[in-house]
Amino acid sequence: MVRRCRFSPILGLSHASRLTCLGLTILAASAVSGCGSRSAFDQSELRISTGGLGNSAVSRGGASASATTQLADSGGVSATGGIGSSGGTTTAATGTDAGPPIWRNSRTPFCTTQRQDPQSGVAANLYSDSRGVFLQVLEQQDDIYFNDGGGWVSIFGEALEATGIRRLTGFQDGALVQSGAKPCGIQFIRDSVETCSAAQEAWFVYVVGSTSAYATSNDRILHCDGVTWTQFGDPLASGNSNTVGTRALWAAHDVVLVVASGGLVYVYPNADPSLPTRQLGLPSSNYAAAWGFGANDLWVGNSNGQLLHNNGNGWATAWSGTGNCSAIQQLWGANGAVYFITGDTFGVWRSGVATLIAQHPCDGKTQFLSLWGNSDSEVFVAYSDASRANDTCGNVVVMWFDGKTLSLL
Secondary structure, three states: EEEOOOOOOOOOOOOOOOEEEEEEEEEOOOOOOOOOHHHHHHOOOOOOOOOOOOOOOEEEOOOOHHHHEEEEOOOOOOOOOOOOOOHHHHHHHHEOOOOOOEOOOEEEOOOOOOOOOOOOOOOEEEEOOOOOEEEEEEEEEEEEEEEEEOEEEEEEEEEEOOOOOOOEEEEOOEEEEEOOOOOOEEEEOOOOOOEEEEEOOOOOEEEEOOOEEEEEEOOOOEOOOOOEEOOOOOOOOOOOOOOOOOEEEEEEOEEEEEEEEEOEEEEEEEOOOOOOOOOOOOOOOOOOEEEEEEOEEEEHHHOEEEEEEEOOOOOEEEEEEEOOOOOEEEEEOOOOOEEEOOEEEEEEEEOEEEEEEEEEEOOOOOEEEEEEEEEEEEEEEEEEEEHHOOOOOOOOOEEEEEOEEEEOO
């Protein structure tokens, strides 16, 4: 694995700013880093070695009979509300073939020999596009796996030298984008090369097109125009003495939606950085999830477990969860259907009805971690199960939903 740095100034400070990235300190006079898919990397197919990092990186496992579950009439996956007929999870048996393909031509569910410590916890992030599914597993290492429909291979790995909560996204058929790590807040990954795109603390990145992306950084929004990252408008104001902590955003060419702690939600009409509009009348809660289909079709989720929709005529609650695990963590949508995950629930809101696809007990042992998809019939979800930490395949489980059936991947 090779690491290279491209630097941008710490935005919002002086024109010439001292920055630190991957252990190096450089005085940059201006923003010089490419931030678009083309500027740092070309748009050709991501080259992935089918051998990955060797046979020890990814093991092959077979799926048991309960690896696939059909949506019940009640809108859940099983009568007990769990994943699988017993309400638990199924451990893949290594070294056996799963028989018929479980996704495209992939026959074996995700299985890694890397052990996760159940005491330290594990994080995972999903991203997908036409090439396939990318899975980032974070514990003592930052490992990225890829499945193009032919099986899982390891494509990137490094020790977690930097601190911070990392997230994964990407440019369609282009560079992967990792955000959240310190001291380099936004990193591009291509051909196992990690490039520092912006030496600023960044929490969340959303890619709009091949030359446009947005990121959140404390009380500021950043924008990539395909060449550089620059500050998008003024720092956000909370209306009181509290500092705004941005959590997530969704953007299109004509609107930007930002959610933050302290019950704050902002909309930029026409994607105009001079027009941030604080949304009023929303429940008081911390907001950490955002999605949309257009300026008059916006969605947010909060820590109270409320999924809220704005159809251009104001905000209304579309669904509410209950219990200690009901905080909505992530949204993703396609064709008007909005998928959501909480700590214990994977669900979808479609045509005015919320359907709970899968649930597990809110016991602190099993937790949904990440959600992404390619279409309404190809949605991916990852969860962790602490009881599997010593199993052959580790405790991160990936599943995919085709609109009717939830299956291991």
